Amino acid sequence: MTIAPAIGTELTAVTQEATQPGWWRRMPTKAKVGVVLFGLFVLTAIIGPLVTPYDPSYQNPSPGASMNAPSAAHLLGTTQSGQDVLSQLLVGIRLTLELGLIVGVVATALAVIVGVTAGFLGGFWDELLSLVTNVFLVIPALPLLIVLLGYFPNRGEAPTIIVLALLGWPWGARVMRAQTLAIRNRDFVAASRETGERTWRIITFEIIPNEVSLIAASFVNTVLYAIGASVALAFIGVADLNSWSLGTMLYWAQSQQALQLGAWWWFVPPGLAVALMGTALVLLNTGIDELGNPRLRDASSASRIAGRWLKPADPTPVLSEISLRRNGFAGFLHSFSRSSLLDKAEAGEGR
Amino acid sequence: MSFIVRRLIFYVVAAWVALTINFFIPRLVPGNAVESIMSKFPNLQPAAYRAIEAMLGVGHPGSIWHQYWAYLVDVAHFNLGTSTSEYPAQVSTLLGEALPWTIVLVGTATVIAFLVGTALGIAAGWRHGGGLDRVLPGLMFLQAIPYFFFALILLELFAVKAHVFPIAQGYGQGLIPGWNWPFISSAIYHSLLPALTIVLTSIAGWMLQMRNVMITTIGEDYVVAAQAKGLHNRRVVLTYAARNAILPQLQGFGLAIGFVVSGALVMEIVFSYPGIGLLLINSVTSNDYALTQAIFLVITFAVLLANVIVDIVIVFVDPRARAREATR
Numbered sequence: 001m002t003i004a005p006a007i008g009t010e011l012t013a014v015t016q017e018a019t020q021p022g023w024w025r026r027m028p029t030k031a032k033v034g035v036v037l038f039g040l041f042v043l044t045a046i047i048g049p050l051v052t053p054y055d056p057s058y059q060n061p062s063p064g065a066s067m068n069a070p071s072a073a074h075l076l077g078t079t080q081s082g083q084d085v086l087s088q089l090l091v092g093i094r095l096t097l098e099l100g101l102i103v104g105v106v107a108t109a110l111a112v113i114v115g116v117t118a119g120f121l122g123g124f125w126d127e128l129l130s131l132v133t134n135v136f137l138v139i140p141a142l143p144l145l146i147v148l149l150g151y152f153p154n155r156g157e158a159p160t161i162i163v164l165a166l167l168g169w170p171w172g173a174r175v176m177r178a179q180t181l182a183i184r185n186r187d188f189v190a191a192s193r194e195t196g197e198r199t200w201r202i203i204t205f206e207i208i209p210n211e212v213s214l215i216a217a218s219f220v221n222t223v224l225y226a227i228g229a230s231v232a233l234a235f236i237g238v239a240d241l242n243s244w245s246l247g248t249m250l251y252w253a254q255s256q257q258a259l260q261l262g263a264w265w266w267f268v269p270p271g272l273a274v275a276l277m278g279t280a281l282v283l284l285n286t287g288i289d290e291l292g293n294p295r296l297r298d299a300s301s302a303s304r305i306a307g308r309w310l311k312p313a314d315p316t317p318v319l320s321e322i323s324l325r326r327n328g329f330a331g332f333l334h335s336f337s338r339s340s341l342l343d344k345a346e347a348g349e350g351r
Numbered sequence: 352m353s354f355i356v357r358r359l360i361f362y363v364v365a366a367w368v369a370l371t372i373n374f375f376i377p378r379l380v381p382g383n384a385v386e387s388i389m390s391k392f393p394n395l396q397p398a399a400y401r402a403i404e405a406m407l408g409v410g411h412p413g414s415i416w417h418q419y420w421a422y423l424v425d426v427a428h429f430n431l432g433t434s435t436s437e438y439p440a441q442v443s444t445l446l447g448e449a450l451p452w453t454i455v456l457v458g459t460a461t462v463i464a465f466l467v468g469t470a471l472g473i474a475a476g477w478r479h480g481g482g483l484d485r486v487l488p489g490l491m492f493l494q495a496i497p498y499f500f501f502a503l504i505l506l507e508l509f510a511v512k513a514h515v516f517p518i519a520q521g522y523g524q525g526l527i528p529g530w531n532w533p534f535i536s537s538a539i540y541h542s543l544l545p546a547l548t549i550v551l552t553s554i555a556g557w558m559l560q561m562r563n564v565m566i567t568t569i570g571e572d573y574v575v576a577a578q579a580k581g582l583h584n585r586r587v588v589l590t591y592a593a594r595n596a597i598l599p600q601l602q603g604f605g606l607a608i609g610f611v612v613s614g615a616l617v618m619e620i621v622f623s624y625p626g627i628g629l630l631l632i633n634s635v636t637s638n639d640y641a642l643t644q645a646i647f648l649v650i651t652f653a654v655l656l657a658n659v660i661v662d663i664v665i666v667f668v669d670p671r672a673r674a675r676e677a678t679r
Contacts, residue, residue: 137606147647260511
């Protein structure tokens with residue numbers, strides 16, 4: 001009698017052991033490094049502000065506390081006004097990461113809405129939304145961000161998040177639309193259409209679940225953009241300069257001549273944190289890419305069969321020959337896009 | 352209608368969208384130039400409001416459509432208003448002084464980075480799994496570094512510590528800008544470190560993109576066929592694989608140019624380089640709205656122009672485009 005539950009628990013333990021490492025081992029090395037590195041930053045963002053040795057804004061009035069090199073009392077030294085750099089860094093990582101993740105969620109949601117709608121509805125709506133997407137892709141984002149935020153009286157976190165999210169969706173929308181175009185004519189979508197499913201149901205339960213990996217990649221990219229842009233904006237001074245983010249740390253370091261005074265401990269930690277956070281995201285994204293396209297993996301993922309190195313074959317291409325009939329106004333709008341050059345049907349008609 | 356003409360119409364639409372956004376931002380977002388001046392000088396009487404408005408030419412007489420039309424006419428005549436931070440200088444004059452610096456520096460550095468990055472990408476794609484692949488994580492790190500932070504590090508190493516390069520400005524003190532050798536050599540010397548920053552940080556992106564396209568292209572049957580024919584390796588790589596892989600790379604160049612320019616603008620601040628980026632930060636910190644908006648327009652138009660050039664290059668490089676240009 002006592003054996004039965006023992007076997008049961010052992011079984012679950014075994015199956016867990018069998019699936020868990022398999023899933024982790026299947027991940028490309030780059031993605032693993034990215035996940036670990038990014039996880040460290042998330043942990044720092046959660047725990048960091050709770051364990052800061054000093055108040056990041058506390059200005060030590062004693063002249064001896066100004067511009068101290070790293071020491072036991074201040075592990076990363078102090079600023080011009082005697083503030084503790086490590087405390088600022090711990091608080092700053094949270095604020096920057098928080099902003100990046102919120103913008104990532106909002107902008108990716110917008111990208112999915114625009115991209116999937118355009119791809120699924122097709123025709124006029126597709127071409128109109130694609131035109132808008134392409135226009136916003138070609139207008140440089142950072143100067144527009146500066147102009148928009150420059151007019152807000154308090155350049156706090158909320159306006160920054162809104163404006164970054166409003167300008168961060170076109171890249172994702174483009175990818176999402178291409179993928180939707182590729183799968184909307186598949187049999188399972190046709191089947192659900194035949195059974196009388198409503199359009200929104202097909203989109204949310206048939207199309208979007210098949211795009212999860214692309215949505216993840218687009219999210220990672222958007223977070224990367226948001227962190228880069230928000231740090232650059234804060235560095236220029238277009239941010240709430242009383243809060244501590246990695247960007248505002250760099251702003252104060254630059255404006256108080258940390259470089260000229262040789263205080264490397266002031267500007268190197270926040271910059272390095274941004275760079276490492278970005279590297280983690282780039283690695284993560286390359287990993288996701290390699291999951292989808294095994295050809296991109298490095299040679300170590302090739303397998304050795306009968307003394308020869310074989311690389312895994314290419315999976316089904318996402319953008320296989322999609323022939324879309326465009327007519328009327330939709331075709332007219334499409335002819336202005338760069339991709340119209342690659343249309344086979346149109347190219348053939350010229351001959 | 353030919354490809355180029357249609358693309359030009361697209362860019363005109365994009366330019367119009369930028370102009371329209373630029374027109375509506377100050378009218379929709381709270382805060383304006385006059386109020387910022389009023390708050391800077393608290394002893395001004397409320398009656399001075401109108402006077403400042405007239406001085407800056409920011410009063411809004413007439414209907415919104417009338418204003419919109421007047422604005423478009425002004426932009427077409429490069430009449431971009433008066434700068435408040437460097438009053439009474441015209442915005443267009445300030446732009447004219449700063450623009451050549453940025454165009455020469457960012458343009459040259461970006462083209463160099465693109466060419467070198469693409470060449471490295473071809474090599475890395477061909478020797479897949481070779482030595483160049485091993486430096487990939489390092490390149491990803493370079494790609495993730497914000498331009499301005501990389502600029503700070505280079506300055507620290509080469510200007511503050513080693514004194515190899517000048518620490519700031521676009522040319523040596525006491526020189527008068529002009530077409531004389533002392534000035535030009537000094538300007539080149541001062542631009543080396545900023546150029547190096549742009550090249551090193553943006554090279555990784557081009558290289559990774561080209562590498563990935565190359566790897567996919569090399570798997571194509573026609574490349575295998577070319578090798579089977581016994582063609583020289585160099586010929587297979589350059590005229591078979593790279594020749595076709597360059598097309599998506601060029602399209603990517605058109606899309607990414609805005610990012611590179613934005614990064615380069617912020618970088619100028621670190622070097623106090625007398626270009627558009629430095630002008631932009633000065634206008635932002637002093638609430639010089641007319642100047643900020645004009646800079647946004649100039650940057651947008653420059654990026655659009657770069658895209659037009661990319662499209663023209665695509666027509667030259669892509670035989671499909673040429674064939675269709677000829678038949679229509």
